[in-house]
Amino acid sequence: LFLLGLLYLVADYDNPIRLALRFNIHRAMSFIAGPLITGGGGVIVEFPIDWASDVAIILKTGYGTQERAAAWLRALPAEMNPHNVLVIGDFERSIVIEGNRKAEPLEFRVHDVVADVLRHDHDTPMGPRKVLSSQRGDKYRTLTAAVAAGEDELARNLSAAFGWELDAMKFIPGLDLAHRTMPHKKWFILVDDDTYLIQPSLDAVLGSFDSSRPYYLGNAIGDYRQRFAHGGSSVILSHAAMNNLFSTDGTRAATTSARYSLAAARRASLTEIWGDRLLASALLRLGIHIDEDSSRFFNGEQPWATRVRKDRFCAPLATFHRLSAGEMVDVGRVFGSRTTGELVMWIDLWDIYGAPPFELFETRPLRREWDHVGPLDEHTTTIEDVPMAEACLRRCEADGACLAWTWEERRAVCHLSPWITVGREAPEKVSGLHIGRVTELAGVC
Structure with missing residues (x-):
């Protein structure tokens, strides 16, 4: 143990052994502590924020998804300052x-940050770099030429074909520009154009962290070698983390380390598949790890598919993801009509989206033509070989982790999940809940 502790202290931040130790220690502590199911998700607001002045939002879009960006801006919660977007x-x-009858139209400039990565005269600590011959550079210029020529259909087809590659190049320069x-914002939220931000929940989440410390928040995914915030669930960096990353504070050594980290990230963006992982690598070189406990606040699914796990029932729900332009407007309407400042917990989706009361499952446990597993x-x-829905229900009741079940009539198979979803219609399926566990978990909120 002494040797492992010593290795942890002296090893580089991205050393695999150090990362494995950190990951497994956190898992062990989480297991010992058990699920956090207290009311309010254990969030204590010690550092209140003012959305008019404290939070910057970086909305990431592409040529082929610009309609989603417009829908996102229309659905922007009233408490969020559009001038900080x-x-x-x-x-x-x-x-x-377009504004309402009293407000003037708002104009948002889309900043082409991919061009910044591909500039041949951008210096690094190793000197000027030449990247104009990269494959992604060639693809970007093909798209730019189509846009400049007014060939909208071609540009959209190109964006559909390789827009995801260009997306990885937006993370670092986009945050840099923000x-x-x-520079004086306390928090920076990087969000996709198909991700909705639930402002009252974010208000509580951000208010529980001190922005003067280097925090990296989000939905943690990946194995022990590379834990990173899922970009679709949004990525949040504190003021201190941004200062460390872009080297405006600290010693000369820290500034040099940040410059090397950024230079490596910009080069890697020419080939890296996932920009969210690339950002995590840049932060890791500076000793900034994702806050694993913050994962329970962030969601990478649509409302109907949101997985309410046992440790999230009472926690604030901060995001939805995978929304079309139409769904974005609908979600904005649903949550914009709620009482200002009303916290949204994960389990609240059950009532907001009109799912049957839990009490109904006590007398009618089978919900036909529906799927609560997802x-x-x-x-x-x-x-396999489960002959009837009632048998699937019994399997769930006998399983120590099951919260929801779905039986497929045609295939005679039973699916068990450690979460519940509001779900949606599903022909030839029967679904239900482990109502005893679900009501116990919901009753704590």
């Missing part, structure tokens, strides 16, 4: 959002 993409254009234009993955259990 910076729109970044792979093209230059203005998005005009830091240069809004998409299957490595955390779900599938049991």
Whole structure:
């Protein structure tokens, strides 16, 4: 143990052994502590924020998804200051959002931050770099040429084909631009154009962290070698983390370290598949790890597919993801009509989206033509040769982790999940809950 502790102290921040120790210690502590199911998700607001002045939002879009960006801006919660929203993409254009009868239209400039990465005269600590011959550079210039020529259909087809590659190049320069234009903000939220931000919940979440410390918040994914915030669930950096990353504070050694980290990240963006992982690598070189406990606040799904796990029932729910332009407007309408400042917990979705009262499942446990499990993955259990829905219910009741079940009539298979979802219609399926566990968890909120 002494040797492991010594290795942890002296090893580089991205040393695999150090990362494995950190990851497994956190898992062990989480297991010992058990699920956090207290009312309010254990959030204590010690550092209140003012959305008019404290928070910068970086909205990431692309040429092929600009309609989603417009819908996102229309759905912006009233408490969020539109003048603190910076729109970044792979093209230059203005998005005009018409105001209501009293308000003037708002114009948002889309900043082409991909061009910044591809500038051949951008210096690094190793000297000027030449990246104009990169494959992604060639693809970007093809898209830019189509946009300049007014060939909208071609540009959209190109964006659909390789826009995801250009997306990885937006993270670092987009945050850099936000830091240069809004350097005094306490928090910086990087968000995709298909992700909705639930302002009252974020108000509580951010208010529980001290922005003068280097925090990296989000939905942690990946294995022990590379834990990073899922970009679709939004990525949040504190003022101190941004200062460390862009080297405006600290010693000369810290500034040099940050410059090397950024230079490496910009080079890696020419080939890296996931920009959210690239950002995490840059932060890790500076000793900034994602706050694992913050994962329970962030959601990478649509409302109907949101997985309410046992440790999240009472926690603030901060985001939705994978929304179309139409869904974004609908979600904005639903949550914009709620009482100002009303915290949204994960379990609140059950009532907000009109799911049956839990008491109903006590007398009518089978919900036909519905699915409360949702998409299957490595955390779900599938049991074959289950002849009827009642047998699937019994399997869930006998499983120590099951919260919801779905039985497929045609295939005679039973799916068990450690979460519940509001769900949606599903022909030839029957679904239900482990109502005893669900009511116990919900009753704590």
